[in-house]
Amino acid sequence: xxxxxxxxxxxxxxxxxxxxxxxxxxxxxxxxxxxxxxxxxxxxxxxxxxxxxxxxxxxxxxxxxxxxxxxxxxxxxxxxxxxxxxxxxxxxxxxxxxxxxxxxxxxxxxxxxxxxxxxxxxxxxxxxxxxxxxxxxxxxxxxxxxxxxxxxxxxxxxxxxxxxxxxxxxxxxxxxxxxxxxxxxxxxxxxxxxxxxxxxxxxxxxxxxxxxxxxxxxxxxxxxxxxxxxxxxxxxxxxxxxxxxxxxxxxxxxxxxxxxxxxxxxxxxxxxxxxxxxxxxxxxxxxxxxxxxxxxxxxxxxxxxxxxxxxxxxxxxxxxxxxxxxxxxxxxxxxxxxxxxxxxxxxxxxxxxxxxxxxxxxxxxxxxxxxxxxxxxxxxxxxxxxxxxxxxxxxxxxxxxxxxxxxxxxxxxxxxxxxxxxxxxxxxxxxxxxxxxxxxxxxxxxxxxxxxxxxxxxxxxxxxxxxxxxxxxxxxxxxxxxxxxxxxxxxxxxxxxxxxxxxxxxxxxxxxxxxxxxxxxxxxxxxxxxxxxxxxxxxxxxxxxxxxxxxxxxxxxxxxxxxxxxxxxxxxxxxxxxxxxxxxxxxxxxxxxxxxxxxxxxxxxxxxxxxxxxxxxxxxxxxxxxxxxxxxxxxxxxxxxxxxxxxxxxxxxxxxxxxx
DNA sequence: GTGGATGAG
DNA sequence: CGCTCATCCAC
Numbered sequence: 001x002x003x004x005x006x007x008x009x010x011x012x013x014x015x016x017x018x019x020x021x022x023x024x025x026x027x028x029x030x031x032x033x034x035x036x037x038x039x040x041x042x043x044x045x046x047x048x049x050x051x052x053x054x055x056x057x058x059x060x061x062x063x064x065x066x067x068x069x070x071x072x073x074x075x076x077x078x079x080x081x082x083x084x085x086x087x088x089x090x091x092x093x094x095x096x097x098x099x100x101x102x103x104x105x106x107x108x109x110x111x112x113x114x115x116x117x118x119x120x121x122x123x124x125x126x127x128x129x130x131x132x133x134x135x136x137x138x139x140x141x142x143x144x145x146x147x148x149x150x151x152x153x154x155x156x157x158x159x160x161x162x163x164x165x166x167x168x169x170x171x172x173x174x175x176x177x178x179x180x181x182x183x184x185x186x187x188x189x190x191x192x193x194x195x196x197x198x199x200x201x202x203x204x205x206x207x208x209x210x211x212x213x214x215x216x217x218x219x220x221x222x223x224x225x226x227x228x229x230x231x232x233x234x235x236x237x238x239x240x241x242x243x244x245x246x247x248x249x250x251x252x253x254x255x256x257x258x259x260x261x262x263x264x265x266x267x268x269x270x271x272x273x274x275x276x277x278x279x280x281x282x283x284x285x286x287x288x289x290x291x292x293x294x295x296x297x298x299x300x301x302x303x304x305x306x307x308x309x310x311x312x313x314x315x316x317x318x319x320x321x322x323x324x325x326x327x328x329x330x331x332x333x334x335x336x337x338x339x340x341x342x343x344x345x346x347x348x349x350x351x352x353x354x355x356x357x358x359x360x361x362x363x364x365x366x367x368x369x370x371x372x373x374x375x376x377x378x379x380x381x382x383x384x385x386x387x388x389x390x391x392x393x394x395x396x397x398x399x400x401x402x403x404x405x406x407x408x409x410x411x412x413x414x415x416x417x418x419x420x421x422x423x424x425x426x427x428x429x430x431x432x433x434x435x436x437x438x439x440x441x442x443x444x445x446x447x448x449x450x451x452x453x454x455x456x457x458x459x460x461x462x463x464x465x466x467x468x469x470x471x472x473x474x475x476x477x478x479x480x481x482x483x484x485x486x487x488x489x490x491x492x493x494x495x496x497x498x499x500x501x502x503x504x505x506x507x508x509x510x511x512x513x514x515x516x517x518x519x520x521x522x523x524x525x526x527x528x529x530x531x532x533x534x535x536x537x538x539x540x541x542x543x544x545x546x547x548x549x550x551x552x553x554x555x556x557x558x559x560x561x562x563x564x565x566x567x568x569x570x571x572x573x574x575x576x577x578x579x580x581x582x583x584x585x586x587x588x589x590x591x592x593x594x595x596x597x598x599x600x601x602x603x604x605x606x607x608x609x610x611x612x613x614x615x616x617x618x619x620x621x622x623x624x625x626x627x628x629x630x631x632x633x634x635x636x637x638x639x640x641x642x643x644x645x646x647x648x649x650x651x652x653x654x655x656x657x658x659x660x
Numbered sequence: 661g662t663g664g665a666t667g668a669g
Numbered sequence: 670c671g672c673t674c675a676t677c678c679a680c
Contacts, residue, residue, distance in 0.1 A: 099670045
């Protein structure tokens with residue numbers, strides 16, 4: 001295209017050898033200095049950042065194959081009512097796809113193994129695998145898959161004591177390898193840990209040239225020159241390949257470009273990723289595919305390059321040629337309305353088509369809010385972080401479409417009970433992992449025939465005993481508010497979907513004692529503190545870091561804040577003098593004093609962390625990129641001085657019900 | 661607090 | 670497909 005591109009905003013100087021065609025990708029080979037290598041907490045700006053996305057191949061199908069002990073090379077599908085929700089790779093060879101009807105699938109492959117998902121039968125407490133479940137009496141249960149998913153996630157965590165894990169869906173997770181890789185680099189190349197005496201610029205000198213890399217056995221390295229085979233496709237997989245194969249490295253066309261330290265980082269991450277994937281296959285049986293690149297979005301894209309049971313690596317040098325021909329609507333978050341709008345606005349379909357659009361042009365259209373994100377994504381930049389999520393989701397919903405709609409209000413409680421049974425089971429199981437899990441609210445949704453879905457919610461009692469009965473009766477109450485009773489109605493009823501769910505599910509991150517108090521039967525909990533039932537250990541890879549942070553601020557601010565009354569529900573911070581109170585919905589709710597105290601302590605810790613974060617962000621002018629959050633209006637993220645970010649992501653109570 | 665939109669798998 | 674999940678936003 002023509003030279004409208006030159007109107008680039010801000011000061012992005014084409015680094016070094018930007019050829020004409022690569023001018024758009026401006027930071028593929030940043031200089032890495034000793035200072036950068038040695039510093040911690042560079043976050044998304046770390047020039048050695050390495051992210052992986054790992055997902056399980058045809059996960060639901062694999063779950064059933066393993067549960068039933070079926071030969072993995074046999075074609076297998078998972079059925080839900082009349083259609084398929086999962087197709088394993090052997091079955092895909094017959095041309096069977098998701099959302100096909102089973103009839104069609106069986107025609108294509110007579111020897112197909114068909115497994116129906118587990119279902120709850122009305123009245124049953126647990127889901128089971130039944131031959132011919134009836135959609136008018138049963139409800140689908142995905143519990144088994146959730147449990148298996150947890151197993152896999154846990155293996156990631158165990159395999160990576162110092163890496164961040166973000167569960168992105170039931171079958172995939174992002175892994176931030178930056179820290180473990182940095183540790184490994186320093187271990188393998190100890191000469192990097194000291195700035196050489198003769199370094200021209202001291203710590204700001206660039207690192208010496210990196211060692212050559214043996215990519216063999218680390219995965220498929222995407223070509224630097226060859227254009228991407230517009231990814232997607234049905235992966236060309238070795239027939240009946242069993243064992244993990246991360247040793248399928250293709251020839252690397254290294255012709256043009258010399259190795260960088262970032263490539264070394266990628267290679268080490270690939271090694272670690274391969275080990276973990278191997279372990280997962282050995283211990284729980286699932287094969288996985290992974291993508292390794294410098295950020296989340298590229299990792300995700302790269303993972304789909306070759307499936308199943310393999311991993312791919314995207315070097316920075318390979319980014320331009322991989323991205324340019326890519327249909328941009330395949331990019332995460334551009335698959336929907338936004339992507340469509342952009343496609344139509346500019347009559348574009350590939351990333352390359354859009355590279356000539358300036359940021360200003362993007363912003364002038366209605367994409368204002370997301371423009372920066374889009375602009376950067378197209379250029380291979382993604383500043384979103386791998387955010388450790390709670391092992392448990394923040395919400396938990398059970399829903400049922402009703403082929404035979406509810407016509408009378410009195411039929412509601414029946415389905416509510418079925419849904420409540422599922423919720424009770426899921427909460428009970430979740431609490432086996434995280435003992436003091438507390439759902440803050442219960443929500444009931446009901447959808448009338450085709451349009452309106454309405455909902456009612458209410459605070460859910462703070463109780464250990466979240467039995468079917470408790471949930472169901474709370475649900476019944478909401479039902480009454482929502483649809484009334486048969487007698488009270490004047491309009492006809494036709495409910496085609498009912499859903500019951502918890503929201504605000506959080507972990508009490510406080511301390512052993514309050515958890516014990518919470519777990520004990522309400523009657524006996526008062527004094528018998530003797531038995532310390534060890535809470536199942538919960539991973540916290542950042543103890544050190546956190547302790548360090550607290551120390552840092554404590555030393556600055558004096559230790560404990562000033563004394564406050566014994567039964568206070570607040571404390572006063574020495575640093576800022578603010579009075580920090582427990583949120584209203586916690587006090588006076590019949591909470592035991594011990595819990596209030598622990599909650600206060602948690603608040604204090606969080607508040608201290610907040611001060612630390614403020615200091616930190618002053619040092620590094622932090623800015624976080626993520627698609628939707630990124631609204632220019634919401635505060636100049638890059639203004640260090642005036643910023644008064646409050647502990648936003650959930651004021652005050654965040655740590656108490658920390659997302660973890 | 662409610663309800664819709666949007667996007668993901 | 671049918672069933673989940675998360676997040677944002679206007680009211």
